[in-house]
Amino acid sequence: MPRGTAPRLDVRVGAPDLGPWREGNALPGVWSFTASAGGPHVCVVALTHGNEIAGAVAMERWLRRGLRPVRGRLSLVFANLAAFARFDPEDPTASRFLDEDMNRLWDTDTLESGRRSCELTRARVLRPLFDTADVLLDLHSMLWPSDPVILAGTMPRARRMGLALGHPPLVVADQGHTAGARLIDYAPFRAPRGKATAILVEAGSHWEAATVASMEEATARLLHLTGTLDAGDGVLPRPDRAADPPARLVEVTRTITVRTPGFVFLRPFRGGAVVPQRNTLIALDGEEEIRTPHDDCVMVMPSLRALPGHTAVRLARFVPEEG
16 A cells, blocks of 8 residues: 555445434433343443444444343443434545544543533533443444554553453553543543543454454453353353463553644554564654654554644553563
């Protein structure tokens, strides 16, 4: 692929019919079920971005097949229904959001400000539900070529949860984006003395059946790990760890935010690629050279055509295994 050119936008999964599920039973677009046995409140979120339909495909299937918790409470959330309503497979990137990115709004000042937008209104509606979550899994997919990853933010408890899932096997500890706070960065999930934990799974390429399957595997592992489901629930796949590669943790050492319209990578890096040598030139941002800050530098989700103010790539190093 020539540098800076967009990948082919083939939509290989059909958008689900969410008509029966739009109203919800707890909030619009939110289905929440409570078991008779006690346990944590687990929220699984799809459609934080309206064009990332793989999570909605999986979640619609779970609802249709009657997924219910055996312990605790399970909430299934279709987050940005307004943007999803405009999804068009002929122009599949256009419905990521309507007014602003819903995954850059989750700091308290923004939520409680006087600003108005479609996404901010929806975030305020969902906020009380997320305030009650013990565990949250935010399902995403990717435009640019990359191995699937778990984003765990800054909290050690989120990193431990990601490693315990083991799918995807690469767990990224990061600081997020300068453009705004993600849902997994929302205050309850970052409270130093809190217990609420949130992780984000980037499960694969947009609009691919393999991405839907990856989301189902990650969700099944989470729901079994938390005790929300038993192994034989019959809706989600039984977690299969037989072929698991070792889970690895990487820590972001530098986030590259685009400064100029002339930003360009010197070759089309794939997410998860490891650049062996420190000080390797990987990109130019106008006249500024972008080089790897250390040996064995992991390229986390490079965006090969990023705009000024957006994240182009996160550079990370492997964290030595404990023990």
